[in-house]
Amino acid sequence: MAETLAHSEWSVDPLKSATxxxxxxxxxxxxxxxxxxGVGKSLIASSMAISLSRFHxxxxxxxxxxxxxxxxxxxxxxxxxxxxxxxIANRVPRIDDCVIPTGIPNLSVISGAQDSIGVMHLQxxxxxxxxxxxxxxxxxxxxxxxxxxxxxxxxxxxxxADVGMVTVLPEPTxxxxxxxxxxxxxxxxxxxxxxxxxxxxxxxxxxxxxxDLGIKTPSDLFREVNAVSPEAGMRMKExxxxxxPRLVLNQVRTQTDIDVGFSIKxxxxxxxxxxxxxxxxxxxxxxxxxxxxxxxxxxxxxxNSRLVGNIDKITHHLFRKASTPSTIPR
Amino acid sequence: xxxxxxxxxxxxxxxxxxxxxxxxAGPQEIRAAYLRAKASFQRxxxxxxxxxxxxxxxxxxxxxxxxxxxxxxPDRRKLYDQSYLRGPQPAVAPVISIDRVPPMSxxxxxxxxxxxxxxxxxxxxxxxxxxxxxxxxxxxxxxMPAPAPMASPQPASPKSAPSPVPTISSGPELxxxxxxxxxxxxxxxxxxxIRKTYLVAVEAENFEALPAAVYIRGFLCQMARELxxxxxxxxxxxxxRLSEWRTARELSPKRK
Numbered sequence: 001m002a003e004t005l006a007h008s009e010w011s012v013d014p015l016k017s018a019t020x021x022x023x024x025x026x027x028x029x030x031x032x033x034x035x036x037x038g039v040g041k042s043l044i045a046s047s048m049a050i051s052l053s054r055f056h057x058x059x060x061x062x063x064x065x066x067x068x069x070x071x072x073x074x075x076x077x078x079x080x081x082x083x084x085x086x087x088i089a090n091r092v093p094r095i096d097d098c099v100i101p102t103g104i105p106n107l108s109v110i111s112g113a114q115d116s117i118g119v120m121h122l123q124x125x126x127x128x129x130x131x132x133x134x135x136x137x138x139x140x141x142x143x144x145x146x147x148x149x150x151x152x153x154x155x156x157x158x159x160x161a162d163v164g165m166v167t168v169l170p171e172p173t174x175x176x177x178x179x180x181x182x183x184x185x186x187x188x189x190x191x192x193x194x195x196x197x198x199x200x201x202x203x204x205x206x207x208x209x210x211x212d213l214g215i216k217t218p219s220d221l222f223r224e225v226n227a228v229s230p231e232a233g234m235r236m237k238e239x240x241x242x243x244x245p246r247l248v249l250n251q252v253r254t255q256t257d258i259d260v261g262f263s264i265k266x267x268x269x270x271x272x273x274x275x276x277x278x279x280x281x282x283x284x285x286x287x288x289x290x291x292x293x294x295x296x297x298x299x300x301x302x303x304n305s306r307l308v309g310n311i312d313k314i315t316h317h318l319f320r321k322a323s324t325p326s327t328i329p330r
Numbered sequence: 331x332x333x334x335x336x337x338x339x340x341x342x343x344x345x346x347x348x349x350x351x352x353x354x355a356g357p358q359e360i361r362a363a364y365l366r367a368k369a370s371f372q373r374x375x376x377x378x379x380x381x382x383x384x385x386x387x388x389x390x391x392x393x394x395x396x397x398x399x400x401x402x403x404p405d406r407r408k409l410y411d412q413s414y415l416r417g418p419q420p421a422v423a424p425v426i427s428i429d430r431v432p433p434m435s436x437x438x439x440x441x442x443x444x445x446x447x448x449x450x451x452x453x454x455x456x457x458x459x460x461x462x463x464x465x466x467x468x469x470x471x472x473x474m475p476a477p478a479p480m481a482s483p484q485p486a487s488p489k490s491a492p493s494p495v496p497t498i499s500s501g502p503e504l505x506x507x508x509x510x511x512x513x514x515x516x517x518x519x520x521x522x523x524i525r526k527t528y529l530v531a532v533e534a535e536n537f538e539a540l541p542a543a544v545y546i547r548g549f550l551c552q553m554a555r556e557l558x559x560x561x562x563x564x565x566x567x568x569x570x571r572l573s574e575w576r577t578a579r580e581l582s583p584k585r586k
Contacts, residue, residue: 176380219340240340263370263377266350270390271381273340 024136028322030143031064031161032248035177037148039167040250041065043288043298044311045145046074050299051308051315053106057140060099062110064157065147066122069112075102076296077109085113087133088126095133104300108139122153131160148177150184158185159192163318165246165279168264170257175264182245186218186272189243195235199225218272243274248314249281257281279317282310344414345397353411357402364398400544409541412523413548498559499567501535507557508533522552529553537575546572 032045042065049061063071063084072080080100086092099108134142144161146154158164164185168178187207190196196203205211206221215221218240226233249261261278268276285307291298299308342348346355349363370377371390378387400406498504508518515533519526531539532549540546550568554561 170376172376172379175376179379179381222340259366259369260376262366263375266367266370267375267377267382269350270340270386 024138025140026135026137026142027140028142028162029134029160030141030163030165030318031146031158032144032165032167033146033154033158033181034165034167034174035148035150035179035181036169036174039169039174040282041148041167042071042074042145043292044165044167044248044250044282045143046071046297047299047308047311048315049075049107049109049141049143050104050297051312052141052143052319053104055316055319056106057319058106058138059141059143060108060110060137060139061143061145062134063112064144064154066113066153068147069114071145072100072109072111073295074292074297075104075107075109076300077102077111079114080109080111083111083114084130088113088122088130095137099137104297112145127153127156131157150181152188155181155184155188159189162322163246165248166276167248167250169251170249170260175260178264182268182272182274182276185245186240186243186274190236190239193235193239196225196232196239199228199232199236202228222273237273240273243272244277245274246277246279246318248279251284252281253284280310280314282314283307342393345401345410348393348397349401351401357404360398360401364394364402367394409545410548413545413552497563498554498557499563500571501533501568504553504557504564505533507559508553511557513557518553518556521556522549524549524552535571537572540572543569543572 030048032041032048034041042063045061049059053059061071061075063069065071066084069083072078077100080098082092082098082100084098087095087098092098095110098110100111101108144157146157158181166178166181168174184207187203191200191203191207202213202215202221202224205213206215206218209216213220213224215224222233222236225236247261247264249258249264252258252260258281261281265276265278268274283306285298285302285305287302287305288298288307291301294301298305299311302308346353349355349360349367351359351363355363368391369375371387371394373384373387375387382390400410498507508515515526515529518524518529522529527539528541528545528549530536532546532553547565547569550565551561554564
């Protein structure tokens with residue numbers, strides 16, 4: 001069990017204190033991100049949460065789409081009285097006060113902040129406090145529904161999770177944003193490692209994209225880092241080897257669409273040097289909108305659809321993996 | 331575990347990695363991987379969008395084609411396996427790295443992309459090498475009295491001959507050393523599993539009879555290892571001469 005409690009390879013060092021120790025009963029945090037809006041993050045998050053709850057796991061789904069929260073709706077819950085804002089603003093003392101039952105056995109939800117102002121000024125210590133609280137929740141699994149974009153909050157929550165999933169559609173716009181998201185996470189992860197401090201300026205330059213050193217790609221960065229400090233170069237290699245974002249391809253219609261996932265994996269391997277785990281794909285399903293209109297979870301409304309089968313398959317895979325700790329150091 | 335200094339952190343180590351298959355992949359698997367890789371890096375691939383530019387992708391495509399060319403042909407694959415993966419043992423980790431020039435400085439030809447690694451085999455050599463530091467001796471065999479070559483094909487352990495080694499950088503030098511060490515060509519064939527014609531051609535620098543540089547590099551590494559000499563100067567010098575020769579041949583207007 002210690003294996004699954006270990007903090008993620010993606011975790012950010014400033015937040016490490018929140019994620020490293022085995023504080024609560026939470027076995028794993030799964031984060032669903034993806035950069036672009038409308039790629040199905042909330043739907044996937046809520047569906048996975050439902051799927052996981054059916055494995056007799058106690059699940060809390062948390063809406064971290066701060067400012068644009070609607071995970072509760074995809075779970076068929078009306079806008080709750082208490083939300084994350086109340087905890088952040090200390091209006092409620094305990095995170096448990098924000099946990100709302102969904103009516104689905106084993107599944108609760110924490111609604112996202114409704115007022116964007118408090119959230120915009122989310123300080124690092126708030127984030128640490130939040131993550132500590134999440135780890136202590138009375139749940140086996142916690143699922144993060146991340147917001148669109150690549151804000152530092154979003155990326156940090158993504159990195160702090162044990163399993164970070166990137167949702168992407170087989171469309172240029174979505175792929176572009178997904179790459180931007182992975183890039184942000186990649187550089188932020190490097191940047192947050194204290195061992196990379198001597199080359200921090202280089203990482204900043206790489207994040208910036210435009211610089212005099214000609215650092216445009218991770219490969220360029222590695223070259224420059226190595227020139228400054230071979231030790232940092234080795235460390236960079238290690239950090240990269242430890243990264244493993246997961247990929248979920250949503251709304252696929254053809255085999256060619258499915259193959260895009262494999263291509264993204266190859267391209268990322270070559271560009272970032274990271275091994276992306278292509279978890280699987282979700283069939284395009286034109287009945288999703290019906291469930292959304294009815295404000296009912298898709299998983300409940302259309303239990304026999306292929307899409308539900310896809311979700312179950314991915315969830316089961318991750319669940320099995322988490323339950324059988326591998327011997328390979330993560 | 332790898333050689334320390336700068337090399338790409340995300341470069342493929344061998345042809346199998348380029349196609350993203352395991353070294354024991356079957357022909358079907360290799361073909362499927364090839365088609366997949368081709369789809370990933372072709373110009374209109376969705377997965378490249380906004381991340382990789384055309385030149386990098388084109389380079390990847392060339393590597394993919396080259397890898398498939400070798401791995402799809404049973405004979406060439408066997409040869410490649412022998413020179414890179416050291417015989418039938420399953421390659422748990424890449425045994426020999428192929429260092430590649432970063433995309434920016436690459437030129438057109440695949441062969442030109444292959445440069446010798448800086449410290450290949452240093453790990454295996456370090457424990458058993460009896461050779462003195464390389465800078466101690468100049469690359470000259472004439473400085474040494476050449477003893478009569480031993481004609482006997484009886485296998486002699488190279489380890490039993492810890493005579494000082496000059497820096498070896500050419501085929502004839504390699505042959506002289508081998509003969510001095512009493513290692514027969516047949517013995518070398520047996521332990522390296524490289525074809526005799528190739529070994530003879532390497533020693534004679536009969537470039538005409540030799541395959542692509544990628545193989546020759548493997549041959550040289552193995553020969554150097556068996557003779558317990560540093561690989562570095564040999565491979566560099568040898569491949570340089572080979573490349574010069576091949577360039578000259580291509581430039582010459584008419585050859586028979």
